[in-house]
Amino acid sequence: MASEKKLVKSITSRDDNFAQWYTDVVREAELCDYSSVKGCLNYLPNGYAIWELIQADLDARFKATGVENVYLPMLIPEELLEKEADHVEGFAPEVAWVTHGGMERLQERFCIRPTSETLFCDLWSKTVQSYRDLPKVWNQWNSVLRWEKTTRPFLRSREFLWQEGHTIHATYEEAEERTIQMLNVYEDCYRETLAIPFVSGRKAENEKFAGAQDTYTIEALMHDGKALQSATSHFFGSGFADAFNIKYVDKDNQLKSVYETSWGWSTRSIGALIMVHGDDSGLVLPPHVAPVECRVIPIAQHKEGVLDRADALLKELKDAGYRVKIDDSDKSPGWKFSEQEMLGIPTRIEIGPKDIENNQVVVVRRDTREKIVVALDEIVVKLREILETIQQDMYKRAEQFLQEHIDTATTLPELIEKFKENRGFIKACWCGDEECEGEVKYSTGGASTRCLIEDEEWVSDKCIYCGKPAKYMAYWGKSY
Amino acid sequence: MASEKKLVKSITSRDDNFAQWYTDVVREAELCDYSSVKGCLNYLPNGYAIWELIQADLDARFKATGVENVYLPMLIPEELLEKEADHVEGFAPEVAWVTHGGMERLQERFCIRPTSETLFCDLWSKTVQSYRDLPKVWNQWNSVLRWEKTTRPFLRSREFLWQEGHTIHATYEEAEERTIQMLNVYEDCYRETLAIPFVSGRKAENEKFAGAQDTYTIEALMHDGKALQSATSHFFGSGFADAFNIKYVDKDNQLKSVYETSWGWSTRSIGALIMVHGDDSGLVLPPHVAPVECRVIPIAQHKEGVLDRADALLKELKDAGYRVKIDDSDKSPGWKFSEQEMLGIPTRIEIGPKDIENNQVVVVRRDTREKIVVALDEIVVKLREILETIQQDMYKRAEQFLQEHIDTATTLPELIEKFKENRGFIKACWCGDEECEGEVKYSTGGASTRCLIEDEEWVSDKCIYCGKPAKYMAYWGKSY
Numbered sequence: 001m002a003s004e005k006k007l008v009k010s011i012t013s014r015d016d017n018f019a020q021w022y023t024d025v026v027r028e029a030e031l032c033d034y035s036s037v038k039g040c041l042n043y044l045p046n047g048y049a050i051w052e053l054i055q056a057d058l059d060a061r062f063k064a065t066g067v068e069n070v071y072l073p074m075l076i077p078e079e080l081l082e083k084e085a086d087h088v089e090g091f092a093p094e095v096a097w098v099t100h101g102g103m104e105r106l107q108e109r110f111c112i113r114p115t116s117e118t119l120f121c122d123l124w125s126k127t128v129q130s131y132r133d134l135p136k137v138w139n140q141w142n143s144v145l146r147w148e149k150t151t152r153p154f155l156r157s158r159e160f161l162w163q164e165g166h167t168i169h170a171t172y173e174e175a176e177e178r179t180i181q182m183l184n185v186y187e188d189c190y191r192e193t194l195a196i197p198f199v200s201g202r203k204a205e206n207e208k209f210a211g212a213q214d215t216y217t218i219e220a221l222m223h224d225g226k227a228l229q230s231a232t233s234h235f236f237g238s239g240f241a242d243a244f245n246i247k248y249v250d251k252d253n254q255l256k257s258v259y260e261t262s263w264g265w266s267t268r269s270i271g272a273l274i275m276v277h278g279d280d281s282g283l284v285l286p287p288h289v290a291p292v293e294c295r296v297i298p299i300a301q302h303k304e305g306v307l308d309r310a311d312a313l314l315k316e317l318k319d320a321g322y323r324v325k326i327d328d329s330d331k332s333p334g335w336k337f338s339e340q341e342m343l344g345i346p347t348r349i350e351i352g353p354k355d356i357e358n359n360q361v362v363v364v365r366r367d368t369r370e371k372i373v374v375a376l377d378e379i380v381v382k383l384r385e386i387l388e389t390i391q392q393d394m395y396k397r398a399e400q401f402l403q404e405h406i407d408t409a410t411t412l413p414e415l416i417e418k419f420k421e422n423r424g425f426i427k428a429c430w431c432g433d434e435e436c437e438g439e440v441k442y443s444t445g446g447a448s449t450r451c452l453i454e455d456e457e458w459v460s461d462k463c464i465y466c467g468k469p470a471k472y473m474a475y476w477g478k479s480y
Numbered sequence: 481m482a483s484e485k486k487l488v489k490s491i492t493s494r495d496d497n498f499a500q501w502y503t504d505v506v507r508e509a510e511l512c513d514y515s516s517v518k519g520c521l522n523y524l525p526n527g528y529a530i531w532e533l534i535q536a537d538l539d540a541r542f543k544a545t546g547v548e549n550v551y552l553p554m555l556i557p558e559e560l561l562e563k564e565a566d567h568v569e570g571f572a573p574e575v576a577w578v579t580h581g582g583m584e585r586l587q588e589r590f591c592i593r594p595t596s597e598t599l600f601c602d603l604w605s606k607t608v609q610s611y612r613d614l615p616k617v618w619n620q621w622n623s624v625l626r627w628e629k630t631t632r633p634f635l636r637s638r639e640f641l642w643q644e645g646h647t648i649h650a651t652y653e654e655a656e657e658r659t660i661q662m663l664n665v666y667e668d669c670y671r672e673t674l675a676i677p678f679v680s681g682r683k684a685e686n687e688k689f690a691g692a693q694d695t696y697t698i699e700a701l702m703h704d705g706k707a708l709q710s711a712t713s714h715f716f717g718s719g720f721a722d723a724f725n726i727k728y729v730d731k732d733n734q735l736k737s738v739y740e741t742s743w744g745w746s747t748r749s750i751g752a753l754i755m756v757h758g759d760d761s762g763l764v765l766p767p768h769v770a771p772v773e774c775r776v777i778p779i780a781q782h783k784e785g786v787l788d789r790a791d792a793l794l795k796e797l798k799d800a801g802y803r804v805k806i807d808d809s810d811k812s813p814g815w816k817f818s819e820q821e822m823l824g825i826p827t828r829i830e831i832g833p834k835d836i837e838n839n840q841v842v843v844v845r846r847d848t849r850e851k852i853v854v855a856l857d858e859i860v861v862k863l864r865e866i867l868e869t870i871q872q873d874m875y876k877r878a879e880q881f882l883q884e885h886i887d888t889a890t891t892l893p894e895l896i897e898k899f900k901e902n903r904g905f906i907k908a909c910w911c912g913d914e915e916c917e918g919e920v921k922y923s924t925g926g927a928s929t930r931c932l933i934e935d936e937e938w939v940s941d942k943c944i945y946c947g948k949p950a951k952y953m954a955y956w957g958k959s960y
Contacts, residue, residue, distance in 0.1 A: 035552060075625075
């Protein structure tokens with residue numbers, strides 16, 4: 001994986017320069033790098049393996065709710081993209097256009113999909129006829145392309161990997177329910193699998209997806225106090241269905257519109273993992289999404305019996321279902337430790353001559369660096385417990401950090417002050433006017449509404465900027 | 481899945497019109513259909529679910545040999561595509577070109593990848609330095625695009641799903657070995673998982689992949705006697721490496737070229753499944769790639785206790801790990817049987833009042849229609865045995881068909897005659913001259929060399945066409 005040419009050097013300190021620290025971790029852990037195609041990434045084995053674990057977990061959660069996977073084309077005819085007015089307005093400025101096929105100029109342009117609502121709607125408009133054809137609850141794992149100007153590894157790139165779910169339903173209520181259900185699936189996966197806490201809720205009007213009636217979002221808090229929009233679920237009402245003329249004959253023999261949803265989760269989630277859990281030694285992966293849960297590191301491996309015992313241990317752990325590797329290279333133990341830490345591998349097992357003599361090993365936790373002596377004949381059971389403890393502890397620490405960075409404000413000076421001292425989310429009320437939000441953004445150096453808060457008592461009845469009656473309470477934050 | 485609107489109608493008979501039968505099965509089993517994007521497919525849930533099972537099986541086989549998954553961009557700068565002369569000559573006529581990004585005309589054109597050798601080489605030319613960085617054994621699951629003129633579902637479409645593996649090695653021998661190793665992985669997967677037999681071997685010069693030194697192929701025989709190129713593995717020598725200047729410093733401090741391979745398996749394999757195993761009632765899926773292994777069909781389900789017992793059975797089977805569904809719709813049993821057969825579900829379990837009284841069920845095999853009475857308290861164990869028997873029997877039948885359609889010829893009239901009477905593969909010798917092959921193709925109505933035969937005694941020492949000394953013995957066949 002790592003070659004000798006790469007010195008284990010100290011990366012930039014996270015608290016000194018968060019942006020540089022992030023870039024350093026991505027590079028040194030060999031997660032991804034920029035390709036020769038401007039703004040596009042090469043997802044390297046260490047990064048892609050994390051994505052595979054996230055995929056497997058999410059996909060199982062989807063299927064448990066009845067989702068079926070499909071694959072629709074990567075190209076969208078220009079005419080289709082234009083059918084829903086808000087949608088084309090949102091996406092046309094950032095799509096790539098195919099104009100030639102083989103040696104010929106095409107009669108019609110195609111864009112590379114920035115998202116696939118239009119293709120799903122086109123297919124359904126031709127195939128859905130009766131209430132018996134509903135609902136359709138489909139998803140695809142694919143890549144999409146948006147011609148972004150500025151890019152950052154995992155957070156924003158021209159092409160990125162994601163899943164996009166698309167559903168149609170006979171009733172408004174059923175579609176709304178599915179929108180929330182998928183938001184909940186995303187919440188469970190962030191909480192249980194990525195050990196990432198968040199705030200979540202409905203987006204304000206100006207932050208909605210192009211063409212959506214409602215957008216629900218998960219907003220996670222990165223270690224620098226900025227919010228990352230981490231997954232979204234959209235309710236379209238019958239807007240797309242009407243634009244694409246998707247009608248069905250109901251039981252009462254009436255022709256009716258369908259109601260639609262879509263929902264997406266991308267490789268941005270890998271960026272969230274880095275920025276929520278990482279530290280000055282590199283990546284820290286929650287065990288559930290760690291491609292390698294444990295690295296066995298023999299100590300004084302030249303001494304007789306050490307490598308044999310380490311190999312036997314490796315085999316025992318593999319047979320028990322652990323994702324485990326050994327580092328029996330000729331590098332020094334110190335180097336090996338640094339590398340395992342940089343890669344975020346949740347545990348390492350140190351095993352040397354003395355350990356073997358005492359019939360024990362030393363397990364070192366990546367998250368706390370705690371050393372745990374475990375009897376060799378108990379390690380197969382104990383390691384799973386340690387990994388589960390790490391998973392839980394990582395969530396608790398992140399949750400504590402989040403709670404410490406949620407505050408309230410009722411006046412603009414207070415809001416400005418709190419964004420200076422206590423980075424994170426600030427609850428404040430708002431009249432709903434975009435101009436007021438713009439002014440807040442300007443005076444706080446970038447804070448906007450991340451999502452609306454609908455189940456809590458308001459901290460004020462007035463807009464934080466203009467003082468007129470508030471329509472919403474929202475989480476405000478600076479975002480990626 | 482299926483709606484009442486779709487009548488279970490007889491599809492075209494396989495032996496009357498094979499091409500129409502194929503199209504009918506694809507449509508009626510709802511595997512895929514043409515999208516609004518000319519020549520591109522919508523992979524529908526029933527078809528995509530087969531692909532997911534193939535993916536899972538192949539991916540596990542890959543990983544067991546040390547393959548790591550990655551993802552590289554879908555766009556290739558024109559300049560990169562042009563670096564290897566044979567490669568660009570082969571692919572330039574059939575790529576789609578992106579010329580505009582957002583509102584701007586681009587300074588350089590990008591093609592949508594038809595295959596990704598150039599991107600992998602570009603990345604490695606920048607990152608590989610020492611023998612310690614080798615080998616790289618990478619793979620990606622993605623889609624590629626080739627601007628084909630004529631298309632057929634699964635067999636040939638502009639965009640298709642596949643995996644493309646790319647590897648580089650320090651030595652010629654190691655790369656050659658990997659080429660064969662991956663051919664063997666494909667062979668195992670076709671044989672064990674898809675229950676499809678084949679002939680395999682090296683391609684003749686004119687049938688090689690653009691830029692390859694050697695191409696190895698798996699050629700499966702469809703029920704109409706035509707060959708389907710079903711997966712390929714390529715050895716590049718150092719051709720690409722030299723064009724892209726991928727050099728490494730060896731242990732002896734010398735700067736050396738790397739040696740490269742690539743290998744691919746596509747959704748064409750779903751076409752092979754249909755055309756090898758299908759019959760006049762529709763699809764017949766080998767259990768290992770059947771998204772649903774068994775459909776439970778209650779008989780006289782309005783009678784008291786039937787649905788309850790069927791549901792309980794469903795649960796037992798699910799809990800035991802079967803991929804199983806129930807059809808408790810209000811359609812007639814006959815309709816349900818036809819539908820289960822059309823979808824190729826390997827078994828159905830019929831359970832009615834009498835069965836329950838006798839504490840039994842009737843398992844019906846899709847492949848033979850054999851009815852097997854099984855005691856209810858043994859079904860959880862017996863069903864697995866029945867499914868495994870089906871898997872083995874399907875392979876044996878296909879293998880017998882293949883062997884019955886392999887013959888030899890030593891003269892052109894004999895070859896012509898045998899292609900008339902005994903469709904399939906004919907072993908014949910050849911001088912290696914492309915003109916001779918062209919004449920054979922013309923006079924047989926389309927037969928060409930599918931692969932060379934290197935471990936058998938030759939049937940003649942003369943070229944089947946010109947009579948000059950033979951250089952090769954090959955399998956000749958008409959191909960898709």
